Amino acid sequence: MEGHQRNLYLYERFNARVLGVSRDDIITLKYFAKSLDLTFPLLSNVTAFLGVSMDVQPEGRPIFGRRTVIIDKTGIIRYVRDGSPDYKDILLFLKKMNQEGRLDPTTGGKP
């Protein structure tokens, strides 16, 4: 999460936005964000429907699996990686998408 926070200026440069999703409640996430000085949104999804839709909700477990998903402006999932985020890989991917116009808000995501 700290890695994402450090890279916010680069995400901005590539017309990308980051948000985190977890099953923790809002108060827990507020403390978590404060402890790491995070300024990007963290979504509390206690009912887990987002985790189910992203296929990161193991059956019978109260937490999501760790997965990084990049969605373009048209809502198409372009990148999925499990485990700890590979920040450099993410940045290179966003740079490429931005160059292709898939993240450019002025084109509505159309290259």
Added chain:
Amino acid sequence: MKRKALTILSFLLLAAWLAGCATMEPPKKVPYRLSPQGTVIWEDEFEFMPPPPDWKLLRVEVGENDINFGFMKSDPGGYPSVTSFAYDEEPFGCTTKFEQREKEFFKRFLFNAILQFQILERKKVQVVGGEGLAVTVEGKDPVKKEKVRATVIFGKRGERIVGFYITQWRPMDGSYDLSAFEIFDKFVNSFKFLKKSFYETL
């Protein structure tokens, strides 16, 4: 005859398998080389003056492709007497302003040790060719009867903050060896970036 041939074949296969094992071991790649001037060139990216030979190389795998390496030395006096220093490409915290980063950093620096920190000195310094901030602290653990003296130097690489830090642990009644801090200063003052960071190339 057939049995003998099978035995020989088995030995040949075993030898081939063992030979395969021997060749499977990749040669160990050393991430540094020495320059004729006696400095270390680390992965063609950094250059610095190494500490004396009694310091051991310390390399931390951070798992985020970021570089974190340093040196350590056991000091006389037994546990916990040890000194280590490191270069950290991604010190704790996020902001690119030194004073704010200092606050973020010390929220987590040696967090597991649960120390009571006192700032001994804070000053602006020149580091890696630009302005930086050096903070010297002492932390004490009255329960374990241990203490640590540490200096953290924040500098800039491109837009991002990088860090150098030294920690020297002692029993509560032990005395610090400030000559190690001089070696650390030489390391930091000699430190150069030989190329742009990944983030600067984006």
